[in-house]
Structures are given as structure tokens and as C-alpha cells.
Amino acid sequence: MWRHRTRIHRILAHLPIATAWTTNYDRLLERAFEDAGKVVDLKLTQENLVHTRRGRDVVLYKMHGCVSQSHEAVITKDDYKQYEKTRPLFMESLKGDLIGKTFLFLEFSFTDPNIDYILSRVRILLGKNAREHFCVMRKPQEPSDTDARLKAEYEYEMRKTELRQADLLRFGVETVWVDEFFHIELLLATLSSFVHRKAVFVSGAAHDPAPLGQARLDGLARAIGTRLIAEGYNLVSGFGQGLGEQCVIGTLRRLYGIPRGEDLERCLSSKLSGNIQH
Structure with a gap:
């Protein structure tokens, strides 16, 4: 054709x-x-x-x-x-x-x-x-x-x-x-x-966690991933040091609490994002 x-x-x-x-x-x-x-x-x-x-x-x-x-x-x-x-x-x-x-x-x-x-x-x-x-x-x-x-x-x-x-x-x-x-x-x-209406792309990188600090920044990124899954959305992540990867961790933690294994597919990966220098 x-x-x-x-x-x-x-x-x-x-x-x-x-x-x-x-x-x-x-x-x-x-x-x-x-x-x-x-x-x-x-x-x-x-x-x-x-x-x-x-x-x-x-x-x-x-x-x-x-x-x-x-x-x-x-x-x-x-x-x-x-x-x-x-x-x-x-x-x-x-x-x-x-x-x-x-x-x-x-x-x-x-x-x-x-x-x-x-x-x-x-x-x-x-x-x-x-x-x-x-x-x-x-x-x-x-x-x-x-x-x-x-x-x-x-x-x-x-x-x-x-x-x-x-x-x-x-x-x-x-x-x-x-x-x-x-x-x-x-x-x-x-x-x-x-x-794809339920797919949310989250990406980013941060070498310097200021002003939040590393613990608070990681917690925020993980909370975003957890909340997305809890609200019925799917994560498309470009990973990225400091943000994207932590968002994926939060998503997976939430998904592992769901008994159906196929739900792990709701955490999708896309192209790696570049590291953002500040």
C-alpha cells in the first residue's frame, strides 16, 4: 500500500x-x-x-x-x-x-x-x-x-x-x-x-540537591511516582540522575504492593534524559 x-x-x-x-x-x-x-x-x-x-x-x-x-x-x-x-x-x-x-x-x-x-x-x-x-x-x-x-x-x-x-x-x-x-x-x-491519555512523562536530573537537600529531593520524586500510580496514571520516565530514577523507585514500590504482576508494565521507560548542570 x-x-x-x-x-x-x-x-x-x-x-x-x-x-x-x-x-x-x-x-x-x-x-x-x-x-x-x-x-x-x-x-x-x-x-x-x-x-x-x-x-x-x-x-x-x-x-x-x-x-x-x-x-x-x-x-x-x-x-x-x-x-x-x-x-x-x-x-x-x-x-x-x-x-x-x-x-x-x-x-x-x-x-x-x-x-x-x-x-x-x-x-x-x-x-x-x-x-x-x-x-x-x-x-x-x-x-x-x-x-x-x-x-x-x-x-x-x-x-x-x-x-x-x-x-x-x-x-x-x-x-x-x-x-x-x-x-x-x-x-x-x-x-x-x-x-496514551494516562501516560505521564517524568524526567530530569539534578547533580546539586540544594536547596531541598538529597533526602527531601529523593522523597519528593518518589512521592510523585507513588501518587501517579495511586491515581491511575502510568509513568513514562527518562530516568535522569536525582529525579527520574527516584520517581521510578517510588512507582515500583507502589506497584509491588499490587498483586497483579502485569501492572509492573505501567512503569514504562523512555530515552534517557541528559544530566542537567546547574
Whole structure:
């Protein structure tokens, strides 16, 4: 869909996405994740599915292969027909994710017969208990003039769109319509703002604790971290000598008092701040 990295790639890379699937052959998405400081566990081949990259932040499945290994890419009609035989582990992994995760399909055409097959199998297996998914698509554009041929083509495209929407709904995929492609970026930016609305960035450094003194300065920074968690916010810290690091300590002390271990993820780390000289 894209030849160059866009703001959409950057927004996606900064969202808390643990798993991503793509049918694109390019390397734009994994590079966007890497630029965001994330460790990408890339799945290009069947063999990749067996191994787990240590410290990974996101798993990226490239179900049709990659330009870096073009000899194994799924391109021809015969490749698609043989997919279930040549890449059965990808089929099973996708089926498992469709059962256990919520998907957001972005400008996906749904012309891939393998994905249609998997969606139908999941629907048959789970029935009404199947998880709801979402897709974002652009509406057919109504012609600006009154040319009969253009109007007929538009009505034909609208009818196909309505039928496709109904078909996707049978598979548990709800369609979100946008009028223009740039609206997808706006939608994702809004989603990002919503997801990060509870994130508070705290950073700073102080070699000289005056006039508070070291004990009072440390206590204040730790109290800030503790209060943020107590009030339901998440900490994004750049560390930094004397302030950021003490704020993290206060946050972790509060989190260790919460029984659910996954809450430790509420203390996030960002780039290290520079040491501020006074």
C-alpha cells in the first residue's frame, strides 16, 4: 500500500501492539517499530515460528514473505493455492490470534482466499462466541459530475461495498468507513491519544540537591511516582540522575504492593534524559 514510511507507520509503531500481521512484502513496518525503540520478533518463514527472540516487544508476522527473501514469497496464484501446505504453521498461528485477539484491518482488501478461509473456519468453530474484529475502509467516491456512466459505476461499486460489508459482518468483522485515505491517519492519531491519555512523562536530573537537600529531593520524586500510580496514571520516565530514577523507585514500590504482576508494565521507560548542570 505504501512505498515509504508514513505517519501511519509511526503511529502504529508507538501503539502498545504486541502482535502484528501483514501481507506486504516491504520492510516499512518493522523499521518503524525499530525506530520506535522496539525489539521486533520477525516471522518470515515456518522456521521462524519455532524460535522466540529474547526481550521482544512485538511479534510481526509477514504471512506472504518479505523482499529480503523473495524466493520464498507468496506471489503467484499457485502460491496462494498451496499456502495451506507450504505454510501450515502460519495458518494455525493466524487462526489462534483471530480467536484470542481483536484485529484491526487497515485498508485490507480481503481478496486473500486463505484469510477468508481462516475467518470462516473460526466463525464455524466459535459461532456467536467468536471475537469481534474491525476493518477500516474508504468509501467509493461519488462522482462530481452527472455523467451517466460514472454514476452507474459508482452505484455498482456501492452495491459491491454493501455486499462485502454484510459478508464481513458474517465473519465477525465490523467495517469502519472513512471518506478519504488521510482519515485513517486521523483515526489512528485519535486512538493513540486515547491509549496514551494516562501516560505521564517524568524526567530530569539534578547533580546539586540544594536547596531541598538529597533526602527531601529523593522523597519528593518518589512521592510523585507513588501518587501517579495511586491515581491511575502510568509513568513514562527518562530516568535522569536525582529525579527520574527516584520517581521510578517510588512507582515500583507502589506497584509491588499490587498483586497483579502485569501492572509492573505501567512503569514504562523512555530515552534517557541528559544530566542537567546547574
